Amino acid sequence: MTTPDSVTAGLLVIGDEILSGRTKDVNIGATADFCTDLGIDLKEVRVVSDETDDIVDAINALRARYTYVFTTGGIGPTHDDITADAVARAFGVALPINAQARAMLEARWKETSTVVNEARLRMARIPEGADLIVNSVSAAPGFRIGNVHVMAGVPIIMRAMLEALAPTLKGGKKVLSVTIKTAVGEGTVGGPLGLLQQEFPDVKMGSYPQMGNALGRPTTELVLRSSDPVRLEEAAVKVRAMVDEAHRNAGVTAPEQ
Amino acid sequence: MTTPDSVTAGLLVIGDEILSGRTKDVNIGATADFCTDLGIDLKEVRVVSDETDDIVDAINALRARYTYVFTTGGIGPTHDDITADAVARAFGVALPINAQARAMLEARWKETSTVVNEARLRMARIPEGADLIVNSVSAAPGFRIGNVHVMAGVPIIMRAMLEALAPTLKGGKKVLSVTIKTAVGEGTVGGPLGLLQQEFPDVKMGSYPQMGNALGRPTTELVLRSSDPVRLEEAAVKVRAMVDEAHRNAGVTAPEQ
Numbered sequence: 396m397t398t399p400d401s402v403t404a405g406l407l408v409i410g411d412e413i414l415s416g417r418t419k420d421v422n423i424g425a426t427a428d429f430c431t432d433l434g435i436d437l438k439e440v441r442v443v444s445d446e447t448d449d450i451v452d453a454i455n456a457l458r459a460r461y462t463y464v465f466t467t468g469g470i471g472p473t474h475d476d477i478t479a480d481a482v483a484r485a486f487g488v489a490l491p492i493n494a495q496a497r498a499m500l501e502a503r504w505k506e507t508s509t510v511v512n513e514a515r516l517r518m519a520r521i522p523e524g525a526d527l528i529v530n531s532v533s534a535a536p537g538f539r540i541g542n543v544h545v546m547a548g549v550p551i552i553m554r555a556m557l558e559a560l561a562p563t564l565k566g567g568k569k570v571l572s573v574t575i576k577t578a579v580g581e582g583t584v585g586g587p588l589g590l591l592q593q594e595f596p597d598v599k600m601g602s603y604p605q606m607g608n609a610l611g612r613p614t615t616e617l618v619l620r621s622s623d624p625v626r627l628e629e630a631a632v633k634v635r636a637m638v639d640e641a642h643r644n645a646g647v648t649a650p651e652q
Numbered sequence: 653m654t655t656p657d658s659v660t661a662g663l664l665v666i667g668d669e670i671l672s673g674r675t676k677d678v679n680i681g682a683t684a685d686f687c688t689d690l691g692i693d694l695k696e697v698r699v700v701s702d703e704t705d706d707i708v709d710a711i712n713a714l715r716a717r718y719t720y721v722f723t724t725g726g727i728g729p730t731h732d733d734i735t736a737d738a739v740a741r742a743f744g745v746a747l748p749i750n751a752q753a754r755a756m757l758e759a760r761w762k763e764t765s766t767v768v769n770e771a772r773l774r775m776a777r778i779p780e781g782a783d784l785i786v787n788s789v790s791a792a793p794g795f796r797i798g799n800v801h802v803m804a805g806v807p808i809i810m811r812a813m814l815e816a817l818a819p820t821l822k823g824g825k826k827v828l829s830v831t832i833k834t835a836v837g838e839g840t841v842g843g844p845l846g847l848l849q850q851e852f853p854d855v856k857m858g859s860y861p862q863m864g865n866a867l868g869r870p871t872t873e874l875v876l877r878s879s880d881p882v883r884l885e886e887a888a889v890k891v892r893a894m895v896d897e898a899h900r901n902a903g904v905t906a907p908e909q
Binding site: 474599 | 665668669670671672673674675676677678680681684685686687688694695696697698699700701702706728729730731732733766767769770771772774775815827829837838839840841843845846848856857858859860861875877898
């Protein structure tokens with residue numbers, strides 16, 4: 396479904412705590428929802444550990460491939476927060492203390508009587524040439540350099556940063572979707588659905604089994620996606636007719652839609 | 653922390669529904685916990701869409717790099733289930749109907765009076781030379797070829813498959829961890845923690861801010877990880893002493909550990 400005018404994105408989640416299982420990621424789902432709302436096609440996610448080489452490699456792979464790259468995690472004040480270092484290295488630029496970032500942080504520290512120290516000032520180090528992304532929650536900013544948007548890993552801060560940068564992103568054609576619920580298994584609708592997919596190459600059809608519903612019978616949700624509302628509805632009419640027939644053949648009634 | 657005898661893994665999550673935000677992934681966290689329990693170092697996760705080229709590229713990148721690769725998603729009966737096709741192409745082998753997989757499925761279908769059709773038989777297509785991974789939930793098996801383990805995307809089935817293949821995996825040295833809770837911010841402990849990290853290069857120290865605790869003050873959890881219990885405890889003693897001093901300086905009491 397990637398077309399010449401489609402806007403794509405890659406997400407890089409950075410942090411040992413995700414890979415060890417200690418923290419369960421919620422930023423992938425939030426970024427996916429955010430992109431879908433803006434008509435941006437999230438094409439790939441990677442999760443890597445707090446190792447500079449791995450972060451640099453992933454950033455360079457993703458920024459060459461997609462319209463936008465988002466990163467989450469590793470921009471705090473401790474020694475394991477190395478995302479800014481890795482981004483600066485990926486772009487071949489210096490990582491000085493940024494005066495505007497420092498001013499934002501110092502204003503917040505003054506309010507909260509927080510001591511300025513070397514660890515905290517790490518958060519004002521911003522790659523040369525980057526723009527800041529405002530952090531309305533805890534002041535320490537994210538930044539954008541080239542097509543790479545660097546955000547915090549703490550979910551509430553990450554979501555605030557996504558909201559802050561939304562107006563700066565161009566959206567693609569919004570992808571619309573129709574969900575059709577069935578009371579039969581994937582194996583029953585799989586054959587005819589495949590034929591309908593061939594008839595509508597511009598409407599992407601997905602099939603998702605739902606385990607353990609009340610009747611003890613697997614049901615299936617069919618999701619149709621397209622940026623063309625007319626073709627989407629044409630496809631939906633045919634898929635609904637196919638599902639109705641499958642229900643009649645199986646002697647079951649359609650679930651509530 | 654990757655040593656010559658460490659056992660590593662990469663996870664590939666396959667499915668448009670994760671990248672659109674429609675389904676929120678839980679398999680990454682489950683696989684991370686599983687690997688940590690077995691002493692396997694999960695180094696990287698990728699999420700890609702239901703496009704054969706993307707799946708093939710990711711499988712080939714991950715299987716060259718890590719001891720084990722796990723995949724989830726895309727092994728059902730519908731046209732968008734193309735993981736087996738992609739794995740067969742990545743390994744350059746054929747994808748015939750596997751007699752053992754077909755027998756497993758037909759036994760289940762007989763019990764549940766399910767009609768055998770072409771869509772359902774897709775689930776018996778297994779790359780040549782692969783071993784089956786038993787699916788105790790819905791019968792359709794996963795498979796292992798080379799170092800790649802192909803599992804279902806439905807979380808309950810994926811977890812059952814992980815359990816089934818656990819005895820076939822070699823674990824690394826189990827990584828132990830100690831968590832130390834503090835009542836001060838990351839910026840306060842960041843400096844001294846960085847120095848302690850230099851003193852203990854074999855004990856990985858992570859720092860994780862906890863937002864919005866009852867007192868309205870950010871607290872921080874410090875997590876120390878090592879496969880050497882003696883060094884881990886030596887490091888923990890020093891980190892606890894550092895944290896105690898930070899608490900005294902800030903005039904706060906330590907949170908419950």
